Amino acid sequence: MPASGSSARLLSGLLIAAGAAHFAAPRQFDAIVPRALPGTPRMWTHVSGLAEIAIGAAVAAPRTRRAGALAAAGLFAAVFPANVKMAYDWRHRPAPLRAAALARLPLQVPLVLWALRVHRTGGPTA
Structure with missing residues (x-):
């Protein structure tokens, strides 16, 4: 992905769309919230969705883009435990679903x- 204004817009769009998905289809996100976190999975789904939307908005605005992008890198790293939980929980699902869950793990690196x-x-x- 080229480091340009279009790259920042794409990153912003990805974050905002992912954040909106937390509200449109929260059950899928609730399921991957690590049990060790305090509070309810739905609370974490909403908090992470709001964070993605806010960070996406920060990346979209040129004045806050650099700080927003740094926050995005941190967010992508922070959600890694949820992806590990998903891969573990899906270990007995059909092969295509298992593969999708496992593919999320290395995907975090290019996102960061x-x-x-x-x-x-x-x-x-x-």
């Missing part, structure tokens, strides 16, 4: 790198 690239090249620091 993409966000860091937008952070480095995203525009104003203020």
Whole structure:
């Protein structure tokens, strides 16, 4: 993904769409919330959805793009335990679903790198 304004817009769109999905179809997200977290899975689904929307909005705005992209990198790293839980929980599902769950694990790396690239090249620091 090129480090450009279009890259930042794509990252922003991905974050906002993913955040909106937390409200449109929360059950799928509730299911991957690690049990060790306090509170209800739905609370974490909503908090993470709001965070994705807010971070996506920050990435979209040139003045806050660099900070938003750095927050996006942190968010992508922070949700890794949920992806591990999903891969574990789906270990007995049909092969295509297992493969999809396992594919999410290494996908976090390019997402973090993409966000860091937008952070480095995203525009104003203020």
